[in-house]
Amino acid sequence: MSRKLSRKQLLIAGGAAGAAAAVGGGIVHESSSAPATARADTQTLPPAVPFHGTHQAGILTPQQSDLRFASFDFIGSGKDDLHDLLRTWTTAAATLVAGRSLGAAKEDPARPPSDTGEATGLAPARLTLTFGLGPTLFDKVGLGSKKPPQLADIPHFPFDELDPNQSNGDLCVQACADDPQVAFHAIRALARTGFGVTALRWIQSGFLSSPVGGGTKRNLMGFKDGTANPSTSDDAMMKSNVWAASGDGQDWMANGSYLVSRKVQIHIEVWDSSAESEQEGVFGRHKLSGAPFGGTSEFSPVDIKDLPTRAHIRRANPRRGEVTERQRILRRGYNFDEGLEAGFTESVAGLFFLAYQRDPRAQFVPIQARLAAQDRLNEYIQHVSSAVWAVLPGIRKPDEYLGQTLFEA
């Protein structure tokens, strides 16, 4: 056990909360009396990702290998419950990303363990937990006047076949880690600590595999995905296209961001029987190298004239100078694979698209409108879920909590 770990520790009696919630409130409160239980000796491992900062982690953080994305319904009774929930989640999240257990060293054996235990002994695994609020939450808790205009509902697009059971929600948590069990544990822990005030609505898993030596990762269509993604080290671009700013409509969202999540199923079997030339024409890129048509390598400049009119990368970004530069979004999606549709032989697999941006009305929506209208890729994919989230500003100090600016606005 590392001795470097902070002694300040939360007793998040999540299990006890689960039991107590049937009777009482369900929101669990802090205690600093219990010592930290380290999950693992972290000295030889990649360091835990810092939880505090101007922005939440999990947006510019280099993508981890595993995702569990959870949407929650808020079932509490108002603003105070939301406030308590966000305080509780903040403390729990700081503990989890540090690779520590929510359990105390000594617990009452007559109560459920505070920590479910499946991550005990595992590394922090670069866990990030990124929290967002859905459009439906604000009116529910009497904060309708604080709802950001950027959080307008995503319009229905042609070909959308959205499953309400996998769409929308009042709150979201994006858990990313280099270990699926660590991400799973984090969502389970947050669901337990929020018991009685929130209820899980849907969870999406995903994975992403890194090529040897690095470079752009491939999606399940076999193509490099993310070549044209803006660089997270381009501060000016992050400022203009990703981060919400004061004056954008709701100042409390400054340094937050807006996230659009879309589950995009691939018709794997249809795709797999299409010709290589067809597949490359659909994207406008060569499959192996990732080079755009007319280019020689992955990062060759894209010349619109070399691309078929309905090629995916042309529709996604028709390169009309400043107009389309301002639409660029920061994609952070994950591949998913859920076996076969029960009783059928078709694969349920695809891309769980996640994109951070400053204003979906001016970025995701016009991009998706172009794609829905004419993208050749539409023959091979199906959007089956959609949601939009106000991703909270980061917090800089341990005595702050996520969403504090909303409550103080």
Next chain:
Amino acid sequence: MSRKLSRKQLLIAGGAAGAAAAVGGGIVHESSSAPATARADTQTLPPAVPFHGTHQAGILTPQQSDLRFASFDFIGSGKDDLHDLLRTWTTAAATLVAGRSLGAAKEDPARPPSDTGEATGLAPARLTLTFGLGPTLFDKVGLGSKKPPQLADIPHFPFDELDPNQSNGDLCVQACADDPQVAFHAIRALARTGFGVTALRWIQSGFLSSPVGGGTKRNLMGFKDGTANPSTSDDAMMKSNVWAASGDGQDWMANGSYLVSRKVQIHIEVWDSSAESEQEGVFGRHKLSGAPFGGTSEFSPVDIKDLPTRAHIRRANPRRGEVTERQRILRRGYNFDEGLEAGFTESVAGLFFLAYQRDPRAQFVPIQARLAAQDRLNEYIQHVSSAVWAVLPGIRKPDEYLGQTLFEA
């Protein structure tokens, strides 16, 4: 690209097969004319797991982090189609586990790519592909007289609620790798190369996370799982309890094994609201340390007298000397997590139990009969799928194929 890779390469025109199968046979034949396309420079990575050996890899191989387990229906027309399928799969599997693409350096762009491409650039990731035959296959292909008696149907147990869509099958492939995309790609590739002769029936994903510094992994109930598993380096135990031998009934199975697969769902929310003392009593072990009741550490000897009568580890192995020693099985299961049941708030998560053994009739069946009758764990779990497989003997040389002893018997 490593120059060490063999030039001998199969053109498994899986994509072409997919297209051609609508017209013709669907079994793809070999060609040695195309050069190997290396997936990645493998020189700095863990070496690929050898494909050839007395036994198939993926049984004694230290468990990889990710599983894709596929069950297939055989839809070919008889013994010859099965023979061709096993030859094709053997060649494809040897290529895949070496970390190589099924594609040739130059392919006809008017045809579907031979390799779907999502593993291009990825490491071999210790991929193993382990092939088995289901009880229903033998009569289907006119080989009923070759069916091993060990492959008897698993009886129905109390509390079983088996989903036929997730149970049984004519053929299975267990793909394990330290990268989910590599395992996914392998199953997809094998499904494509078998197109027209086999059809996917169900696929199960799983994962397993390694504690820092090694040691027994934890399941999603938070308990160490596998403490009492026999050591894979105990040759005598592997011989007596895992490997089929000449004289066991069907000599062609010598050096093969029998695999029982069971999908065991955990009622996560119920478990999470049970007391720590209850959880520990259910297993008969302490949660954090893994020590059995009455013991001080994980590997303390188990004394039956210290265990509650219905404790899981007592029911699983009541330690009656030689009788129960001969029942011991080699477990190689994976945790799974499939989000929430659609439209509900219950998690779909648990353990995909995989156990290798010499004779399920004398090992898994009596163990499970004891558990189904009295195991306290039954209150928290549900078996939802079941299958039994004759896992083929290994092949020692590149000119042999999996299942060869069956055809030559």
